[in-house]
Amino acid sequence: MSSSADASSSSSAGTGTGSRGIRERLGSVVSDVLTPPEEADDRYDRIRALKGRVTVERHSLGARLSHWTQALLMFVLLGTGYAIRTGTYGPMNVPPWDGYYIAFGLHMWAGILLMAFLFVLFPLYHVYVDGHRQLAEMDDVRVTVRVAQAFVGLKSYIPGYHHARETYDEEDGDWVAYHPMQKTFFWWVSIFFGLLTLTGFGMYAEMRTDPVRWIELLGFLSPWLPFEFLLQIHLLLAFLVFAMILGHVYFAILPSNHGALKSMVFGKMDAYVLEETDDSEE
The missing domain is CATH 1.20.5 (Single alpha-helices involved in coiled-coils or other helix-helix interfaces)
Incomplete structure (x- = not known):
């Protein structure tokens, strides 16, 4: 007991x-x-003491081409998706083909190409060639919380925050800070487009009487979910992605982000540099 x-x-x-x-x-x-980012990371104090800028390559040619190709393909997908949904084909009504078939073909191939750029080519150049870190780190979470609070007026922005986003740390091999929406946008768009691909091929597999093997594999949702449900999820995800693209464009054209926007066009950016010798000098 x-x-x-x-x-x-x-x-x-x-x-x-x-x-x-x-x-x-x-x-x-x-x-x-x-924890306030400026207390957890002493680089914010060091940045405020920096004076001159130097020209630094922020985005390689491969990253820039991948980025703008993705943008083009996204708008092709949105345009052709709208045409298929509403039956408004406009210039896609080219004899002897019907506008639907042209819109559908463009929609399919734009989606396939976008998956290649989104999941292979852009990460290859942006992460492995240019050295940008896409995984969220504790510093990113702290900055996001503080910037969100500042955005709604609850707190002030981090001292030196705007300069931090334009400062390259040679010792760390990365930029001191990113705009909170950069990594967030990358991950959510990747997730949503992955789901768009699965729901899209699920519908396509159901439309085809005898789909080829790779379409059958990608459209594995077809036997489990009805066509109309897949369509509704597909449309909802498309609206979410469109809203995120609008938000991405809005933040890109803000005056505080003009340097980052130009670097995505021309590759280079006038930036501050934290050199490895800065620690010993202090």
């Missing part, structure tokens, strides 16, 4: 210890997130 009681109390103690450990870890994460 006593041994079972001991086992029970031991189990309860273990559960309590585990719960405390989880609470402590969560508390530590929340504390890290809410």
Whole structure:
């Protein structure tokens, strides 16, 4: 009897210890997130002391071509999708073909090409060639929380924040800060376009009487979900992506982002540089 009681109390103690450990870890994460970025990262103070700018390559030719090709393909997808949905084909009504077939063909191939650029070519150049980090780090989370608070007037912006986004850290091999929407946009657009691809091929597999093997594989949702449901999800995702593109364009044309926008066109940017010798000088 006593041994079972001991086992029970031991189990309860273990559960309590585990719960405390989880609470402590969560508390530590929340504390890290809410720590002011300028206190957690001394580079913001160092940036404010920088004076001159130098010309730095921010985006390689491959990254720029991939970016603008993606933009073009996205608008082709939105335009042809609207045409297919509404039956308004305009200049795509080219004899002897019907506008629907041209719009559908453009929609399919634009989607396939976009997947190649979005998931292969752009990450290859942007991440591996140019060295931009796309995974969210704790510094990014802190900056996002603080910028969101500043955006709605709850707090002031991080001292040196705008300069930080235009400062390259030679020791770290990356830019000191990114606009919060940059990494967010990349990941959500990638997720949404992945889902758009699956729902699109799910509908296509159902439309084809005898789909080829690769269409059947990509359209694996077809046997599980009705066509109309796939269509509604496809349209909802398309509206979400369109809204995100509008937001991306809005932030890109803000005066504080003109330098970053020009670098996506010309590749180079007038930036501050934190040199590796800065630490020893201080």
